[in-house]
Amino acid sequence: MSDRVGSGSRLRVGVIGAGTIAVGAHLPAILRLRDSLELVAVADVRAEAAKEAAERFGAAHAYTDTRELLDRSDIDAVVICTPEFLHAEQTLAAAAAGKHVLCEKPMAATVAEADAMLDACQRAGVRLMIGHSRRFTPRYQRIREAIDRGDIGEVRLVRENERRPIAMYTAQAGWAGYWAPDAGGGNARPWLEQAAYSQGAALTNAVHEMDLIRWFVGAEAVSVYAESRITDPNAEVPDFITASIRFANGALGATEVVNRLPPGYPVYHLTEVFGRDGLVRALDPAMATLAVTDPTGTTFPANWGTLLQVPIAYESQLRGFADAIAADGPVPLDPVHARQALALSLAAVRSSREGRVVRLDEGEEDAATPAAAVRRGITGSDGTDPDGVGTEGQ
Numbered sequence: 001m002s003d004r005v006g007s008g009s010r011l012r013v014g015v016i017g018a019g020t021i022a023v024g025a026h027l028p029a030i031l032r033l034r035d036s037l038e039l040v041a042v043a044d045v046r047a048e049a050a051k052e053a054a055e056r057f058g059a060a061h062a063y064t065d066t067r068e069l070l071d072r073s074d075i076d077a078v079v080i081c082t083p084e085f086l087h088a089e090q091t092l093a094a095a096a097a098g099k100h101v102l103c104e105k106p107m108a109a110t111v112a113e114a115d116a117m118l119d120a121c122q123r124a125g126v127r128l129m130i131g132h133s134r135r136f137t138p139r140y141q142r143i144r145e146a147i148d149r150g151d152i153g154e155v156r157l158v159r160e161n162e163r164r165p166i167a168m169y170t171a172q173a174g175w176a177g178y179w180a181p182d183a184g185g186g187n188a189r190p191w192l193e194q195a196a197y198s199q200g201a202a203l204t205n206a207v208h209e210m211d212l213i214r215w216f217v218g219a220e221a222v223s224v225y226a227e228s229r230i231t232d233p234n235a236e237v238p239d240f241i242t243a244s245i246r247f248a249n250g251a252l253g254a255t256e257v258v259n260r261l262p263p264g265y266p267v268y269h270l271t272e273v274f275g276r277d278g279l280v281r282a283l284d285p286a287m288a289t290l291a292v293t294d295p296t297g298t299t300f301p302a303n304w305g306t307l308l309q310v311p312i313a314y315e316s317q318l319r320g321f322a323d324a325i326a327a328d329g330p331v332p333l334d335p336v337h338a339r340q341a342l343a344l345s346l347a348a349v350r351s352s353r354e355g356r357v358v359r360l361d362e363g364e365e366d367a368a369t370p371a372a373a374v375r376r377g378i379t380g381s382d383g384t385d386p387d388g389v390g391t392e393g394q
């Protein structure tokens with residue numbers, strides 16, 4: 001349990017998982033916000049990753065066992081930056097230790113796990129926020145503001161496309177590379193390429209799209225039809241998903257995500273919101289395809305640096321989280337939205353697998369997916385079964 005009381009002092013933070021997104025976004029944001037945040041410790045099963053991140057970002061403590069970080073009474077909140085199949089287990093442990101939680105997206109691997117996270121944090125009286133960073137990205141905030149002002153009238157269709165080259169993932173992986181859970185057993189494939197640990201583009205990427213579409217439409221999804229493919233011969237999980245969503249207010253959503261395009265392909269994100277009276281299209285240069293025109297013509301250099309480094313989003317996400325704790329108020333992004341986006345992504349996975357329209361009120365598929373089956377065999381560092389976290393509420 002944290003010994004911190006009241007507001008005014010800095011929020012003392014521990015980071016769990018020191019991989020790509022932690023080192024690329026959260027830890028630098030914590031450092032920039034040092035006036036209100038203090039990095040106390042970093043934990044990662046890879047000792048070198050924990051040690052290097054702690055040294056680089058000024059934490060006094062580095063652990064390979066998350067339990068040791070959670071046992072510290074001088075930590076108020078944790079930022080969970082591990083893959084989604086660990087989110088529920090680690091959030092439950094953090095809540096039990098009295099720590100507030102900012103957890104990366106997707107919220108969890110199943111809706112049941114997401115519900116267990118909501119329940120555990122509520123019972124423990126700690127804040128839970130999910131890092132849907134795009135909610136804090138200026139271009140998406142401007143779109144929502146345009147909708148709120150009534151610039152385009154009632155929203156009827158939202159389209160979200162995201163196309164990424166495989167080289168982007170190699171470039172973003174940083175010094176340590178993505179975590180390969182089975183490296184000790186000789187399998188050096190990163191978790192996000194393995195069916196045992198990931199559901200592919202539907203959760204890695206499209207959970208962002210699902211969240212943004214819900215946000216812009218302003219209603220709950222009723223049904224989804226999706227098709228997915230493994231287009232990369234080396235991939236184990238779908239790298240291409242396209243989905244059509246029907247919302248309760250009659251609006252439609254459409255999304256297409258491809259994340260293993262050939263190396264030279266530029267990153268391309270497109271957001272279009274069609275309303276009764278007009279259209280708003282994302283134009284923020286920091287997120288648009290980079291085009292360079294010179295006397296020889298127009299080229300599209302690799303632009304994932306400008307695309308993914310949206311430091312202001314991670315800063316305002318963290319600041320909002322810290323301010324909510326200091327003020328003892330609600331977090332700026334209700335985790336229920338992340339739960340709903342996850343439910344939509346998982347319904348899309350099911351739709352693409354079963355080749356039919358899936359209604360959201362069908363509830364969650366039983367835990368018979370390949371990833372869930374393998375997860376059942378994974379135990380946490382404290383020997384707990386991560387699938388034992390709860391079964392209620394689909």
Ligand SMILES: NC(=O)c1ccc[n+]([C@@H]2O[C@H](COP(=O)([O-])OP(=O)(O)OC[C@H]3O[C@@H](n4cnc5c(N)ncnc54)[C@H](O)[C@@H]3O)[C@@H](O)[C@H]2O)c1
Nearest residue numbers: 017018019020021044045081082083084104105133178179
């Ligand atoms: N918000 C965004 O736009 C965004 C972008 C990228 C990744 N993410 C999310 O962040 C999460 C992590 O992704 P990543 O790309 O950083 O992956 P990664 O493989 O680069 O990093 C994961 C880290 O977790 C560590 N780890 C594994 N098991 C652990 C355990 N039991 N305790 C402590 N540390 C452990 C690994 O060693 C690794 O360093 C995922 O949920 C991913 O979807 C979000």
